[in-house]
Amino acid sequence: MAPPPSGPTVVVFAYSLVGYEALAVTLDAGWDVRLVVTHEDSPGETIWFPSVAELARERSLPVATPIGAKDPALAAELRRISPDFLLSFYFRWMLPATILSTARRGAFNLHGSLLPDYRGKASIHWQILRGESRGGVTLHRMVERADAGGIVAQKTLAIGSDEEALEVTRRVARVGAELLRETLPLLAAGTIEERPMDLVSGFYLGGRKPEDGRIDWTRSAREVHNLVRAVTHPFPGAFTTFEGQKLFVWKSRVVEEETPMPLPGRIINRSPLVVSCGRGALEIVASQIEGGVETSGVAPAIDQFQLEDSCPRQA
Numbered sequence: 001m002a003p004p005p006s007g008p009t010v011v012v013f014a015y016s017l018v019g020y021e022a023l024a025v026t027l028d029a030g031w032d033v034r035l036v037v038t039h040e041d042s043p044g045e046t047i048w049f050p051s052v053a054e055l056a057r058e059r060s061l062p063v064a065t066p067i068g069a070k071d072p073a074l075a076a077e078l079r080r081i082s083p084d085f086l087l088s089f090y091f092r093w094m095l096p097a098t099i100l101s102t103a104r105r106g107a108f109n110l111h112g113s114l115l116p117d118y119r120g121k122a123s124i125h126w127q128i129l130r131g132e133s134r135g136g137v138t139l140h141r142m143v144e145r146a147d148a149g150g151i152v153a154q155k156t157l158a159i160g161s162d163e164e165a166l167e168v169t170r171r172v173a174r175v176g177a178e179l180l181r182e183t184l185p186l187l188a189a190g191t192i193e194e195r196p197m198d199l200v201s202g203f204y205l206g207g208r209k210p211e212d213g214r215i216d217w218t219r220s221a222r223e224v225h226n227l228v229r230a231v232t233h234p235f236p237g238a239f240t241t242f243e244g245q246k247l248f249v250w251k252s253r254v255v256e257e258e259t260p261m262p263l264p265g266r267i268i269n270r271s272p273l274v275v276s277c278g279r280g281a282l283e284i285v286a287s288q289i290e291g292g293v294e295t296s297g298v299a300p301a302i303d304q305f306q307l308e309d310s311c312p313r314q315a
Contacts, residue, residue, distance in 0.1 A: 005032035008084035008105065008188050013037045013091035017049040021173045022089035022110055025180045027059055031188070034081045037064045037074070039092060048166070048234040069093035078102035085187065088142060089176075092121075097144050107142040108187070110180070112172045114154055115140055116202020119147035124168050126205045127159060128230035131222065135159050135168065137176040139183055141194065146204070150194040153183045162253075164229040210236035217265035221254045221280030228252040239290075240265070246290035253283040 007030040014023045015038050027033060036056035041047050056063045066074040075098040078086075086107035088095065100107045113123040114136040120126075127135050136156040141149030155175050159168055186192040213231045215224055215238050228238045228249050237248040261276035268276050273284045288294040 005030050007031035007184075009034055009081070010085045010087055011035045011037065011078060011081060011083045011103075012087050012089065013095065014052045014087075014089040015039045015092060016052075016090045017169060018110065018112065018173045018176055019052050019089040019091065020050045020055055021177045022087070022180055023052055023055055025177045026087060026184065029181070029184045029188075031085075031184065033059075033061050034083055035062050035064060035077065037066065037091070040065045046234040069099065070096055075099055075102070086142070094146060095142060100142055100144070105190075108139055108152060109142045109147075109149075110176050111138045111140060111147055112169075112176070114138060114156060115147055115151060116198050119202060119204040121207035122205070124172060125165055125208055125230045125235070128163070128165055128168060129226050131161075131226050132159055133161070135172070137172055137179055139179060140197065148197050148199060150196050152187070152192050152194055153179055155179045162225075162229065164232050165235055166233070213238045215240045215249065217275065218278040220257065221277040221282040222257055224277055224282055225252045225254050242289070248288045248290065248294075249284055249286075250288060250294060251284075251286035253285055254280065255283050256281045 009032045010026065012023055012026060012033055012035070014020070014036065019038070023033075023036065036052065038052040038056070041051075053063050053065070064074060064077070078099060079102050081102070083103055084105045086095070086100065086103040088107070088109040090110070090112075095107065111119075111123065112135070113119075113127060114134070115138040118126055124135070134156055136154055138154045139152045140147065141152065143149040155178065157171055157175050183192065208231075213227065213236055215227060217224065217240070224238075228251065231238050232250050237250060239246045239248045241247065255274055257280040259281075260279050261281065264276055264278045266276050268274050268281060273287075274281050275284060286294055286296050
């Protein structure tokens with residue numbers, strides 16, 4: 001039997017892989033978790049990560065899945081608990097002042113970037129989409145404004161030029177767990193040093209939707225490749241259109257980076273399947289017509305990609 005918790009009292013808001021790993025570290029550190037707040041899994045989402053709720057129940061912890069961050073019943077319960085800390089690990093909702101104010105010693109969030117850059121949602125996907133070679137995790141104080149409170153601790157990690165979002169997310173979870181193992185004792189002791197968030201030099205990006213995965217073939221091969229690896233399995237995917245149907249591109253490889261191409265979106269080689277971009281060319285390694293079967297290599301029925309005039313440009 002595990003020893004009774006001896007650390008500060010805490011309410012943990014957590015979801016997904018980062019949330020699962022971070023909750024486990026918090027428990028292993030001996031913090032007294034009075035409540036775990038998480039999300040109900042969405043039936044329309046691919047659930048590829050372990051369940052925060054199941055971990056909490058395995059540890060005999062109470063679990064709440066509120067209807068929203070402003071649920072008055074949740075705020076009332078937190079006022080009753082009056083925890084020392086609130087900790088948020090990849091929880092998907094902004095926590096309002098009515099929640100944050102219930103923590104007697106502060107509320108802190110684990111974010112998947114080196115703040116103040118990539119504040120906001122989908123930080124890992126945005127970093128890959130923009131071709132970053134370095135990312136990281138940040139533990140920071142929560143205030144009413146998104147990702148704006150003082151920075152407590154950070155750790156960096158490298159992002160490979162061909163790494164996909166799931167690979168990077170798994171490493172963010174591991175590095176985030178390491179950061180918490182080092183930092184939670186300092187938070188508990190009240191010896192942590194905090195520096196202000198530099199909101200002037202940093203930047204904020206909003207969430208991403210499945211429709212944001214549309215490929216703009218006038219972009220460079222590297223930019224299209226970055227989009228593919230940012231949103232491939234288990235995420236909604238990058239796609240183009242062919243004869244009015246969605247064609248998902250699940251895996252790609254940059255063949256040529258710099259040469260300007262006169263007809264972006266045209267097949268220039270069939271085996272392997274290579275498509276011209278605004279600059280350079282991209283090999284389509286794995287693709288799938290919507291509703292069909294994912295295939296590797298050549299897709300025999302495709303002679304050219306039909307690009308829509310209204311095709312939005314990638315951010």
